[in-house]
Amino acid sequence: xxxxxxxxxxxxxxxxxxxxxxxxxxxxxxxxxxxxxxxxxxxxxxxxxxxxxxxxxxxxxxxxxxxxxxxxxxxxxxxxxxxxxxxxxxxxxxxxxxxxxxxxxxxxxxx
Amino acid sequence: xxxxxxxxxxxxxxxxxxxxxxxxxxxxxxxxxxxxxxxxxxxxxxxxxxxxxxxxxxxxxxxxxxxxxxxxxxxxxxxxxxxxxxxxxxxxxxxxxxxxxxxxxxxxxxxxxxxxxxxx
Numbered sequence: 001x002x003x004x005x006x007x008x009x010x011x012x013x014x015x016x017x018x019x020x021x022x023x024x025x026x027x028x029x030x031x032x033x034x035x036x037x038x039x040x041x042x043x044x045x046x047x048x049x050x051x052x053x054x055x056x057x058x059x060x061x062x063x064x065x066x067x068x069x070x071x072x073x074x075x076x077x078x079x080x081x082x083x084x085x086x087x088x089x090x091x092x093x094x095x096x097x098x099x100x101x102x103x104x105x106x107x108x109x110x111x
Numbered sequence: 112x113x114x115x116x117x118x119x120x121x122x123x124x125x126x127x128x129x130x131x132x133x134x135x136x137x138x139x140x141x142x143x144x145x146x147x148x149x150x151x152x153x154x155x156x157x158x159x160x161x162x163x164x165x166x167x168x169x170x171x172x173x174x175x176x177x178x179x180x181x182x183x184x185x186x187x188x189x190x191x192x193x194x195x196x197x198x199x200x201x202x203x204x205x206x207x208x209x210x211x212x213x214x215x216x217x218x219x220x221x222x223x224x225x226x227x228x229x230x231x
Contacts (some may be wrong), residue, residue: 036217052215082134093216099171100160
């Protein structure tokens with residue numbers, strides 16, 4: 001059982017927007033501005049898409065955006081493209097005892 | 112640019128010790144700004160943080176693995192390493208190393224990963 005809760009699947013048609021949620025607690029997602037999102041294509045290593053809740057590394061399309069409300073963070077992918085089909089994982093800082101917790105992952109399907 | 116590469120045995124027997132090394136190129140593990148981390152992913156499952164190390168030796172471990180995990184850093188070789196003792200089939204996973212920005216708690220970049228199977 002993962003520390004952060006994500007829906008197992010999400011889907012959308014090309015051009016549409018989809019939002020993936022990541023539910024945590026007041027000890028992790030709700031406590032720090034340290035939520036990250038990773039994209040993982042089959043057989044590949046994860047790639048960071050969002051860090052510190054809303055920041056995008058250079059090279060990540062602005063179609064990807066992050067937000068947080070209370071203990072739940074969200075990743076929104078706008079203008080869905082076929083190459084966005086992948087697994088997405090959220091993570092959060094959770095204090096000095098356990099630095100990082102991950103969500104269980106969401107498989108995004110582009111219909 | 113910074114690149115990381117995991118290396119080590121792909122097959123480990125139950126009850127033995129899993130040992131992996133991450134070689135960093137294009138940058139130094141002695142950078143004052145970053146930690147270095149290990150993450151694993153059992154086949155078909157999600158990511159699990161194992162631990163992170165600073166080049167001077169400060170370490171953090173996942174409490175669920177703390178009793179069996181050790182990490183170390185060799186600045187002369189620009190490498191850091193992972194040891195997991197008393198392995199079982201549950202330790203079968205793809206193991207990734209990555210640069211860890213502790214103030215922000217995010218991993219980037221990642222190595223390509225290496226599959227370690229625990230089996231007799």
